[in-house]
Amino acid sequence: MRPITRPTTLAALSLAAVLTLTACSGGDDESTTPSFSAADATTDGGEATTEDEATEDVVEEEPTPTELAVDYDVAAVDFGAPGAVTGPGTPLTKGQPAWLNQTATYGEQELTGPTAVSVLDVRALEPSIFDQYSNAEDFAGYTPYAITFQQQWFYDVPAEYDPTTLDLFPIKEDGSDAEYLTGQFGFGAATNSCGLQLPEYDEETKTLVSCIIGLSKDLPVTTAKYNGETYTSIIASADNAYFNQPLSWG
Template structure:
């Protein structure tokens, strides 16, 4: 089984940005400058309301287009190209099945100073972190009160071999979002999520791609009837 993890971060960092519309005057309505008395009085000016400020996200969501047929085992995809998969997840006591589009958008090297946030930073000596940025688009609604479950993907090096990944303090088998990048918030209307996990390479290896092999981060033995494990979907 090609599932590995390395270390547990001592803390999880989150970056939040609050954006508000700007408006003049009380109550959110445009303020007005009253005309001064006298022949040289300036003409009144009206304040203009502005909408939300634009955000310079480091990676934007892409348009997956219309859903296609289920992507078969062994399919090679370019970065940003979606695989359409069937997904069955349990939310509380309810099991839900539906389609989901998933893609690897980008794989890029991160600065090793990322490890400084962890109490066991010395254990990462010789490792290079990589941001693996993914996008999901769900074709079904999740039960109220639950976030949609993402598809598990595994990082690969330039030779197609598995690499390690950084695990989360909340789940020892699952990678945490410790990339430190500014990504769009989950779009509830479109059911689109852009997220990131940290892959790890050492001894001169370079992370260049990722695969869907039909297994989860919690798997120890591959399912015998899983056609994707011997022939994964690969983005590179």
């Protein structure tokens, strides 16, 4: 058995208190303008102004954003027809699929079938994305990197379930492991949109474009790797040849 060692993952805790229920409801925010009485506001000549005149000079504050700004669009690519299983350690380029056999559990069913996965793009995000978390100070000095990847399933995923995504791990330009962002309630990093414009899951082709966030204080994060394990793995599977020879996209 091979124990898995990884860099410390940083958990993003609860959303900051400014993200109120009203702000997250999707409705328009209504700014409340302070009221002025005639006794409160005067002109230079000492004459009282009306409430309407006073409010004209009030500068309304911009509403606090409740989600990250969209930086760019990410489009799905055409993986084509399934090919032979991609061997451990095979060099790949971004957008090139790795063909794998995936075993996943859906309810009481365990299904195995072909799937394809590829890293599409990696780029740095603004550190201000950490401001949405109540523990933003934990991320001081880190640069976040959005790693977008695509997966396509070529077996019948039960209609009542979302397909199970493979877990990818960010790596730096020198090939070393990078830290990555996890959620408050587990390791569901693949469901993140990273504040980017990602296409919706295509039920017809069973194609999903997802994003994970890599973190680094020094070297830039340039890609991600597939090592056959999951975010929650402690011991690498004995028959997992990808653990020592992972797939990555240069």
